[in-house]
Amino acid sequence: xxxxxxxxxxxxxxxxxxxxxxxxxxxxxxxxxxxxxxxxxxxxxxxxxxxxxxxxxxxxxxxxxxxxxxxxxxxxxxxxxxxxxxxxxxxxxxxxxxxxxxxxxxxxxxxxxxxxxxxxxxxxxxxxxxxxxxxxxxxxxxxxxxxxxxxxxxxxxxxxxxxxxxxxxxxxxxxxxxxxxxxxxxxxxxxxxxxxxxxxxxxxxxxxxxxxxxxxxxxxxxxxxxxxxxxxxxxxxxxxxxxxxxxxxxxxxxxxxxxxxxxxxxxxxxxxxxxxx
Amino acid sequence: xxxxxxxxxxxxxxxxxxxxxxxxxxxxxxxxxxxxxxxxxxxxxxxxxxxxxxxxxxxxxxxxxxxxxxxxxxxxxxxxxxxxxxxxxxxxxxxxxxxxxxxxxxxxxxxxxxxxxxxxxxxxxxxxxxxxxxxxxxxxxxxxxxxxxxxxxxxxxxxxxxxxxxxxxxxxxxxxxxxxxxxxxxxxxxxxxxxxxxxxxxxxxxxxxxxxxxxxxxxxxxxxxxxxxxxxxxxxxxxxxxxxxxxxxxxxxxxxxxxxxxxxxxxxxxxxxxxxx
Amino acid sequence: xxxxxxxxxxxxxxxxxxxxxxxxxxxxxxxxxxxxxxxxxxxxxxxxxxxxxxxxxxxxxxxxxxxxxxxxxxxxxxxxxxxxxxxxxxxxxxxxxxxxxxxxxxxxxxxxxxxxxxxxxxxxxxxxxxxxxxxxxxxxxxxxxxxxxxxxxxxxxxxxxxxxxxxxxxxxxxxxxxxxxxxxxxxxxxxxxxxxxxxxxxxxxxxxxxxxxxxxxxxxxxxxxxxxxxxxxxxxxxxxxxxxxxxxxxxxxxxxxxxxxxxxxxxxxxxxxxxxx
Numbered sequence: 100x101x102x103x104x105x106x107x108x109x110x111x112x113x114x115x116x117x118x119x120x121x122x123x124x125x126x127x128x129x130x131x132x133x134x135x136x137x138x139x140x141x142x143x144x145x146x147x148x149x150x151x152x153x154x155x156x157x158x159x160x161x162x163x164x165x166x167x168x169x170x171x172x173x174x175x176x177x178x179x180x181x182x183x184x185x186x187x188x189x190x191x192x193x194x195x196x197x198x199x200x201x202x203x204x205x206x207x208x209x210x211x212x213x214x215x216x217x218x219x220x221x222x223x224x225x226x227x228x229x230x231x232x233x234x235x236x237x238x239x240x241x242x243x244x245x246x247x248x249x250x251x252x253x254x255x256x257x258x259x260x261x262x263x264x265x266x267x268x269x270x271x272x273x274x275x276x277x278x279x280x281x282x283x284x285x286x287x288x289x290x291x292x293x294x295x296x297x298x299x300x301x302x303x304x305x306x307x308x309x310x311x312x313x314x315x316x317x318x319x320x321x322x323x324x325x326x327x328x329x330x331x332x333x334x335x336x337x338x339x340x341x342x343x344x345x346x347x348x349x350x351x352x353x354x355x356x357x358x359x360x361x362x363x364x365x366x367x368x369x370x371x372x373x374x375x376x
Numbered sequence: 377x378x379x380x381x382x383x384x385x386x387x388x389x390x391x392x393x394x395x396x397x398x399x400x401x402x403x404x405x406x407x408x409x410x411x412x413x414x415x416x417x418x419x420x421x422x423x424x425x426x427x428x429x430x431x432x433x434x435x436x437x438x439x440x441x442x443x444x445x446x447x448x449x450x451x452x453x454x455x456x457x458x459x460x461x462x463x464x465x466x467x468x469x470x471x472x473x474x475x476x477x478x479x480x481x482x483x484x485x486x487x488x489x490x491x492x493x494x495x496x497x498x499x500x501x502x503x504x505x506x507x508x509x510x511x512x513x514x515x516x517x518x519x520x521x522x523x524x525x526x527x528x529x530x531x532x533x534x535x536x537x538x539x540x541x542x543x544x545x546x547x548x549x550x551x552x553x554x555x556x557x558x559x560x561x562x563x564x565x566x567x568x569x570x571x572x573x574x575x576x577x578x579x580x581x582x583x584x585x586x587x588x589x590x591x592x593x594x595x596x597x598x599x600x601x602x603x604x605x606x607x608x609x610x611x612x613x614x615x616x617x618x619x620x621x622x623x624x625x626x627x628x629x630x631x632x633x634x635x636x637x638x639x640x641x642x643x644x645x646x647x648x649x650x651x652x653x
Numbered sequence: 654x655x656x657x658x659x660x661x662x663x664x665x666x667x668x669x670x671x672x673x674x675x676x677x678x679x680x681x682x683x684x685x686x687x688x689x690x691x692x693x694x695x696x697x698x699x700x701x702x703x704x705x706x707x708x709x710x711x712x713x714x715x716x717x718x719x720x721x722x723x724x725x726x727x728x729x730x731x732x733x734x735x736x737x738x739x740x741x742x743x744x745x746x747x748x749x750x751x752x753x754x755x756x757x758x759x760x761x762x763x764x765x766x767x768x769x770x771x772x773x774x775x776x777x778x779x780x781x782x783x784x785x786x787x788x789x790x791x792x793x794x795x796x797x798x799x800x801x802x803x804x805x806x807x808x809x810x811x812x813x814x815x816x817x818x819x820x821x822x823x824x825x826x827x828x829x830x831x832x833x834x835x836x837x838x839x840x841x842x843x844x845x846x847x848x849x850x851x852x853x854x855x856x857x858x859x860x861x862x863x864x865x866x867x868x869x870x871x872x873x874x875x876x877x878x879x880x881x882x883x884x885x886x887x888x889x890x891x892x893x894x895x896x897x898x899x900x901x902x903x904x905x906x907x908x909x910x911x912x913x914x915x916x917x918x919x920x921x922x923x924x925x926x927x928x929x930x
Contacts, residue, residue, distance in 0.1 A: 130407045130684045131414055137857040142901050147857060148755070149685045155759045174428050175453050176729050201425070237612050301636065302620045303414035303424060320713055329666050346633030347419050356900030359855065408683045408691055408703045451705050452730050478702070482709045578913065580691035580701060623910030624696050 118144035125159035139308035145315030156184030164318030171200035232312030234262035294334025296341035344373030402436035406449030409581030416585035422592030433461030441595030448477035479556035571611025573618035667874035672698035679713035683726030686858030693862035699869030710738030718872030725754035788816035846887025850895035
């Protein structure tokens with residue numbers, strides 16, 4: 100089992116590698132928060148590119164170091180673009196992040212998310228309700244019942260622990276559950292990451308952009324470290340931004356600044372605890 | 377006829393109910409300002425969800441407390457999504473807000489807006505030119521002629537008064553006309569709301585996001601109070617933000633902060649006058 | 654050949670005319686940065702309108718003073734919208750700006766960009782790699798080979814000089830190449846414009862919004878002066894914003910403020926050098 104010092108060392112490496120290499124992570128994501136996703140990816144040192152068309156998803160999957168797929172705000176063309184892109188990522192063994200926004204709502208979303216099971220996303224990021232619902236959809240956990248209300252979570256992170264572990268075991272990657280305390284697991288250990296801000300629920304896109312940043316770090320670290328690094332820098336930046344913010348307007352500004360200015364050491368030292376599964 | 381004290385009491389209730397219950401209002405809106413709409417809805421205490429597909433519009437119409445439809449930046453799928461969503465809202469008796477952006481431009485927009493007549497939006501929000509043009513399109517007022525130039529208004533709010541009243545009488549709801557002084561009517565009384573900022577024309581989305589915020593308040597108050605509460609908080613926040621802003625960049629930030637920080641009492645006390653029709 | 658004083662006089666006229674007349678420049682642009690494009694256009698004094706549908710592109714091309722077409726993040730409908738809009742602009746002799754984002758990636762983008770050759774965009778704006786690649790695609794320059802990586806440039810501005818001149822000679826308009834020092838040419842002279850900020854690569858949309866602002870100035874000046882005015886105000890605002898910014902979050906805010914607050918004289922006095930071709 101990984102220990103704290105080892106994890107921190109790998110976080111520092113992930114942060115520094117991204118800042119040095121400016122890696123590109125492509126995205127297919129909803130138009131509501133697409134700008135914030137791109138700006139967050141740039142703030143941590145990555146490069147962003149967003150597409151809609153099947154062919155462009157395929158190309159971007161091949162040339163990027165990792166990929167982010169978010170199923171909020173589906174467009175008609177996604178029926179073709181998303182399966183092709185996910186298959187390309189899987190076949191090319193590229194790390195990719197799945198954000199199962201609003202899982203359970205609509206037949207196209209259900210069909211797309213069901214189809215992703217075989218392409219095994221390297222990182223799955225969602226709130227507790229989404230993680231529980233996705234595990235249910237994939238037949239990995241029958242007991243819990245999720246409460247998805249559009250994009251908001253009505254379940255607790257603790258309630259999603261079993262589902263998160265089941266998903267990570269299936270994919271062989273990592274799962275990050277966002278909540279008051281965040282949970283990141285690779286199926287063998289669970290890490291709880293602390294910090295963030297109440298303002299993160301008062302702006303749109305804190306979850307989506309975290310998914311996009313997971314993809315950036317996935318170009319430079321294994322899925323577990325990538326998800327934890329992204330979660331840690333979000334918790335750190337959220338806390339720092341809240342100290343300066345007068346409201347959700349400038350919170351978003353201070354948050355992007357904090358993503359950009361956080362040192363690798365500070366990110367690694369953001370409080371977390373390890374729990375064996 | 378409602379008096380000032382009664383209106384103020386209802387505004388306070390609307391503001392507090394929204395902050396307490398965090399109600400969801402779904403939206404179908406243009407991609408240009410979609411992020412600002414969502415952030416404004418969150419800043420006043422609501423929850424946001426935006427969709428594109430017909431099925432998702434239908435579901436969101438059913439599960440949300442109210443809905444916002446904005447016809448700027450039409451996508452091809454809207455030909456199916458918008459009529460289905462509006463019909464669903466009407467059949468389910470859910471309050472919904474129509475923002476007839478750029479009415480008169482393009483056959484699809486004209487067709488969609490014509491079709492909305494029978495679904496009677498609870499609140500219609502637009503600038504003077506849009507309100508006059510919509511009343512004309514719906515055959516409710518033959519004399520005035522609107523001057524629509526894309527998204528900008530070339531008519532005065534006063535010139536739109538008759539059209540606004542005619543629309544409100546038809547829908548049985550409320551109409552809000554944005555301008556230097558804003559006008560809100562339910563067909564029986566007209567209220568003039570003061571405040572705002574010249575910077576609101578120097579940022580994109582002040583009108584769209586006002587429409588989205590109208591929908592949030594429509595989950596907690598009748599259409600007239602919802603439209604007036606949204607207009608009042610916008611006028612208040614605009615004035616406060618202008619006092620701090622050095623330009624349109626930070627105006628937007630201070631504005632979101634002010635939406636979030638305004639007390640219910642301050643919103644209710646934002647200056648307005650009542651005029652009987 | 655134009656001299657410095659003459660150019661500065663024309664820049665001042667362009668800035669003042671736009672601020673006085675609030676001209677509308679329509680856009681078809683990617684959803685990632687569409688909000689920033691609109692806000693930048695408004696900040697310099699223009700009016701913005703963005704569309705997707707073929708018919709709306711056609712109408713907006715006819716009623717606007719100029720147009721901006723950006724081929725990032727293509728949507729399926731653009732296969733119809735973009736050729737029709739470009740043809741309409743050409744036939745109506747309206748100035749229009751082409752931003753060949755990610756030229757070389759995908760068959761639809763290649764097809765669209767190839768088709769634009771005959772419609773001769775008044776201003777072509779891109780980074781060095783994009784300018785070299787477009788000149789190659791249009792068969793105007795056979796020797797250089799571009800390195801396009803999604804949206805990022807891996808070529809220098811100097812390396813794109815020949816391509817930029819070749820493009821300007823073909824269109825009879827202007828070409829602006831963005832980089833550490835920017836290059837603007839009308840095919841007969843080359844101007845190097847200085848300033849900007851390292852933060853412009855740490856936010857998304859600095860290039861797109863520059864293209865949108867070129868279109869705003871193209872309503873009030875010839876393509877060369879329009880492109881140079883836009884480049885100059887960007888370099889000035891970038892430098893001023895960097896002095897105040899703590900990171901990429903508030904850089905964007907200070908940048909919009911600086912676009913809004915820059916005097917016409919300061920824009921004209923932003924350092925540039927002239928070189929005869």
